Amino acid sequence: MSGLSAWLIQRLSALYLAGFTVYALVRLAMAESFSHAAWSDWLAAPLNAVTLWLAALALLLHAWVGGRDVLLDYVHPLGLRVVMLTILAGWLLGSGIWFGAILLEVM
């Protein structure tokens, strides 16, 4: 993923994440009860689950494009660059798979 597609993905994911962040904070401020039951019920509702799946996807893509740009700009030795890009990919993919597995379980 590079060039125009990365540029476009970065901006589309930014728009979604900006909207989602504001929504999530407002929703959190409006929450009436904090309990495991209320939390997992909220996540199990289909609309909330879809919103969260999309947010996770947008976040991972956004973090990959942005983190990759930063590494390519500042890390020049090829070996170190490959290692750091691999760590970044593992960090994001690991988090994403873990998050997806939990969400599937709650649904």
Place this chain on the structure above:
Amino acid sequence: MPPRDPNTDQKRPVFLDLRRIRFPPQAIASIAHRLTGVLMILAILPATWLFAISLSGPAGFARAGEVLTGIPARLAGLLLALALAHHLFAGIRYLLLDIDIGINRVTARRSALLVMGLAVIAGLGLWWGLWA
């Protein structure tokens, strides 16, 4: 003599004295946008871990609450709240610049200062709202 090619000329003048380079607000906002992005990337895995334990059961939910109200999480929360606020406002500024809004130098300078001011206020407010 042909003109120098600035991309390949090894003798081109290079001035990188960081103590003497002046960074305009636009440059500071840009570097901060990168720093805050990296900071939030570092938070993704710990946040996923918190998400996991909060859903593991009532005991895990209580445990997540304890972790979040601890001193390390409060400090990390302050940094992340400021980072999120800056990244969001600076990001909106870049989206507007992309469509040529606020593109002239004077406006761009003002909007960079505005973004940084708003980020501090909103970041502190967010932290206060979440933890106080």
